[in-house]
Amino acid sequence: MLSINEERLLERINALGETGKDADGRRVRLAASDGDKDGRDMIVSWMKDAGLEVVVDRIGNIFGIWETPENRDKAPLMVGSHIDSVIDAGKYDGCYGVIAGIEVIKTLKEQGYVPERPIVTGAFTNEEGVRYAPDMMGSLVYAGGLSAEEALAAVGTDGTILGEELKRIGYEGTVEPGFIKPYAFIELHIEQGPIMDVEGVQIGAVENLQGISWQRITIEGAANHAGTTPTALRIDAGLAAAKVNVFLRERCLQSNGKTVATVGCIEFEPNAVNVIPSKAVFTADVRNPDETKLKEEEQALADYLKELEKTDKVRIHTERLVRFEPVLFDEGIVTCIEKAAKERGFSCRRMTSGAGQDAQMIARMCPTAMIFVPSVKGISHNPAEFTPDKDLLAGANVFLDVVKDFSSAK
Amino acid sequence: MLSINEERLLERINALGETGKDADGRRVRLAASDGDKDGRDMIVSWMKDAGLEVVVDRIGNIFGIWETPENRDKAPLMVGSHIDSVIDAGKYDGCYGVIAGIEVIKTLKEQGYVPERPIVTGAFTNEEGVRYAPDMMGSLVYAGGLSAEEALAAVGTDGTILGEELKRIGYEGTVEPGFIKPYAFIELHIEQGPIMDVEGVQIGAVENLQGISWQRITIEGAANHAGTTPTALRIDAGLAAAKVNVFLRERCLQSNGKTVATVGCIEFEPNAVNVIPSKAVFTADVRNPDETKLKEEEQALADYLKELEKTDKVRIHTERLVRFEPVLFDEGIVTCIEKAAKERGFSCRRMTSGAGQDAQMIARMCPTAMIFVPSVKGISHNPAEFTPDKDLLAGANVFLDVVKDFSSAK
Numbered sequence: 001m002l003s004i005n006e007e008r009l010l011e012r013i014n015a016l017g018e019t020g021k022d023a024d025g026r027r028v029r030l031a032a033s034d035g036d037k038d039g040r041d042m043i044v045s046w047m048k049d050a051g052l053e054v055v056v057d058r059i060g061n062i063f064g065i066w067e068t069p070e071n072r073d074k075a076p077l078m079v080g081s082h083i084d085s086v087i088d089a090g091k092y093d094g095c096y097g098v099i100a101g102i103e104v105i106k107t108l109k110e111q112g113y114v115p116e117r118p119i120v121t122g123a124f125t126n127e128e129g130v131r132y133a134p135d136m137m138g139s140l141v142y143a144g145g146l147s148a149e150e151a152l153a154a155v156g157t158d159g160t161i162l163g164e165e166l167k168r169i170g171y172e173g174t175v176e177p178g179f180i181k182p183y184a185f186i187e188l189h190i191e192q193g194p195i196m197d198v199e200g201v202q203i204g205a206v207e208n209l210q211g212i213s214w215q216r217i218t219i220e221g222a223a224n225h226a227g228t229t230p231t232a233l234r235i236d237a238g239l240a241a242a243k244v245n246v247f248l249r250e251r252c253l254q255s256n257g258k259t260v261a262t263v264g265c266i267e268f269e270p271n272a273v274n275v276i277p278s279k280a281v282f283t284a285d286v287r288n289p290d291e292t293k294l295k296e297e298e299q300a301l302a303d304y305l306k307e308l309e310k311t312d313k314v315r316i317h318t319e320r321l322v323r324f325e326p327v328l329f330d331e332g333i334v335t336c337i338e339k340a341a342k343e344r345g346f347s348c349r350r351m352t353s354g355a356g357q358d359a360q361m362i363a364r365m366c367p368t369a370m371i372f373v374p375s376v377k378g379i380s381h382n383p384a385e386f387t388p389d390k391d392l393l394a395g396a397n398v399f400l401d402v403v404k405d406f407s408s409a410k
Numbered sequence: 411m412l413s414i415n416e417e418r419l420l421e422r423i424n425a426l427g428e429t430g431k432d433a434d435g436r437r438v439r440l441a442a443s444d445g446d447k448d449g450r451d452m453i454v455s456w457m458k459d460a461g462l463e464v465v466v467d468r469i470g471n472i473f474g475i476w477e478t479p480e481n482r483d484k485a486p487l488m489v490g491s492h493i494d495s496v497i498d499a500g501k502y503d504g505c506y507g508v509i510a511g512i513e514v515i516k517t518l519k520e521q522g523y524v525p526e527r528p529i530v531t532g533a534f535t536n537e538e539g540v541r542y543a544p545d546m547m548g549s550l551v552y553a554g555g556l557s558a559e560e561a562l563a564a565v566g567t568d569g570t571i572l573g574e575e576l577k578r579i580g581y582e583g584t585v586e587p588g589f590i591k592p593y594a595f596i597e598l599h600i601e602q603g604p605i606m607d608v609e610g611v612q613i614g615a616v617e618n619l620q621g622i623s624w625q626r627i628t629i630e631g632a633a634n635h636a637g638t639t640p641t642a643l644r645i646d647a648g649l650a651a652a653k654v655n656v657f658l659r660e661r662c663l664q665s666n667g668k669t670v671a672t673v674g675c676i677e678f679e680p681n682a683v684n685v686i687p688s689k690a691v692f693t694a695d696v697r698n699p700d701e702t703k704l705k706e707e708e709q710a711l712a713d714y715l716k717e718l719e720k721t722d723k724v725r726i727h728t729e730r731l732v733r734f735e736p737v738l739f740d741e742g743i744v745t746c747i748e749k750a751a752k753e754r755g756f757s758c759r760r761m762t763s764g765a766g767q768d769a770q771m772i773a774r775m776c777p778t779a780m781i782f783v784p785s786v787k788g789i790s791h792n793p794a795e796f797t798p799d800k801d802l803l804a805g806a807n808v809f810l811d812v813v814k815d816f817s818s819a820k
Binding site: 191192193194198210212214226228229230231232233236238239241242245246249252253257259260262263264265266267268271272273274275276277285287321353354355356378380 | 635636652659677684687693
């Protein structure tokens with residue numbers, strides 16, 4: 001049974017984790033920044049070290065291609081993730097998948113393995129979307145969901161233009177995004193949630209990705225004196241908002257764990273101790289891996305808001321902020337992940353990705369799935385993000401097996 | 411049956427309402443400001459016009475005293491309210507009671523009435539507490555609840571010292587607050603709530619004043635990803651805050667209208683759409699006119715917070731912001747108000763004052779009660795504050811009867 005080079009994988013994760021530190025020692029590799037350039041240069045050097053042909057497309061996605069004269073006519077197996085980060089990031093999110101992709105190819109080459117298909121490993125631009133919107137931009141453009149022109153014109157939170165910044169750091173390529181149509185796509189990633197850690201599971205075979213529905217809800221009531229207004233005459237926008245929060249939790253509890261919902265932001269007006277809120281503005285983040293169910297949840301919320309308008313005499317206005325349909329990953333790849341985990345003696349469970357991923361974009365082009373490893377306490381996007389070495393190695397070895405399997409498909 | 415001079419009363423309410431306008435045309439007579447001085451000067455001129463002896467005490471309370479050689483040894487009947495205002499105020503709150511106090515005395519004098527006791531009408535300093543804390547300051551100092559020294563040293567929101575500002579506008583008196591021990595105190599005021607307007611009642615005989623309990627409640631949960639954290643593993647501080655809001659409303663509904671509760675302020679951390687709130691900070695304003703009941707409500711809230719710590723795994727910290735015991739007004743005066751209203755053919759109901767009042771402070775010194783007239787839609791502290799003339803006149807005439815009655819007591 002083949003095995004990746006454990007020491008090399010861990011060393012590289014640490015090395016990439018040291019790039020992009022700001023003056024305060026925080027890991028900040030915002031897309032197309034100097035820190036991102038440092039990380040990209042490191043990745044490119046490792047791709048070259050593995051003997052890969054490095055190609056950068058117009059949106060700055062980096063690909064390391066391993067093809068032979070014998071297999072160059074076949075659709076390649078693609079793997080990859082991203083290395084851009086949030087502000088004050090951990091070192092695993094994204095980077096683990098990119099580094100493991102290179103490691104898997106290098107291992108296969110070192111062991112004299114000859115794949116039936118080319119293998120391509122990628123690092124997609126601006127997955128986090130912190131500096132430029134939207135997030136998952138590089139993979140979205142690659143899959144044809146957004147034009148390169150539009151993406152390159154994106155204006156950053158710091159007023160910069162993505163296209164100019166990519167050029168400045170030397171990562172504005174000339175190849176058209178989508179130039180390789182993959183045979184399949186596999187992404188290795190940390191879970192970013194607590195489920196595997198809590199359950200003590202080593203490998204997650206990610207079979208789908210939640211649909212995401214974000215709304216901003218504005219409830220209007222009547223500002224009145226908190227002491228002199230009898231309960232029966234109150235039109236309390238804040239109380240109505242509270243009822244929505246409680247309602248959403250009840251829906252989640254009734255959904256057998258499939259629906260999750262969060263009221264993350266809230267604001268009252270006039271926000272005074274002794275004035276009944278005349279306005280409450282808050283967000284509702286509702287997710288479900290099944291589109292029909294997600295629509296049911298959205299309808300249930302809409303119905304409840306209508307009911308509230310009657311019972312609480314408030315006026316309610318909703319605004320859609322984000323809507324992603326759920327993504328169903330490829331059953332063949334998921335089964336292959338489960339089989340590989342079993343053969344190596346690792347515990348495995350099927351998972352839903354609660355977060356957005358590059359894989360959800362590439363899934364528009366080809367059969368796709370993801371492998372998860374645990375995140376301790378579910379922490380991510382934070383320096384406290386942590387996955388024990390043994391779990392990183394387990395995931396990379398399962399990844400190796402699945403890549404070997406799919407790249408050997410005729 | 412005597413009657414106040416209707417035209418004069420209404421003219422004076424409008425005239426005082428025109429003082430203290432700022433550059434934007436907003437009525438702003440903050441305590442001890444130039445606008446307040448203009449209002450005070452007007453009140454003093456009307457007191458002098460009524461032949462009253464004007465005395466200003468150290469905290470700037472203005473008293474117009476009508477006494478005769480025959481009654482000067484008897485404890486005076488005191489009436490009054492305040493003329494300081496909030497920013498962008500209406501013209502009735504406070505002013506109506508001060509102007510009607512002068513009007514009642516002038517009417518009695520004009521009609522040749524000879525009271526058994528002196529009658530004193532007062533305008534108390536800084537009832538609103540907008541520029542200097544605490545509110546109801548002048549009456550609180552007058553009743554001995556706060557030393558004049560401490561109050562005069564109060565630093566304003568604009569950095570000024572109250573004592574210096576009172577001196578500057580010429581209203582720092584030398585007489586010690588509390589220099590007159592009243593036989594009784596009666597305050598005429600707009601309701602500042604919607605009950606009388608909704609019920610079509612003309613006269614409110616205010617028998618008590620709600621106890622007020624303000625707390626700041628901090629709930630700590632755990633910030634986690636809104637997509638990847640299963641419901642069962644969430645510690646959602648925002649949801650727990652919502653439950654408290656809903657719980658408070660349920661308590662109010664169970665209290666037959668006696669308890670009112672308001673969550674007026676709220677803040678989440680980190681306040682991001684896709685992060686479960688790690689912290690919710692909000693205020694609870696709970697009121698009941700009965701101290702035992704108010705304590706029960708506070709205990710019920712405390713018990714519920716303890717329960718929430720268990721069920722929702724959050725940590726909760728509470729901080730007391732304000733606590734006033736309820737005030738029970740004098741049954742004799744309340745009955746007299748009801749009788750006067752009945753004799754004049756006005757509808758009347760017993761009321762609880764939901765707002766704080768100068769009368770609640772003076773109630774520490776002597777039998778006290780209040781007369782309310784309706785506020786349309788319960789609006790106050792706002793230019794839209796409105797009481798129809800007929801209601802203003804009805805209230806002032808009932809006030810006249812009650813003052814006549816109590817000043818004739820031997």
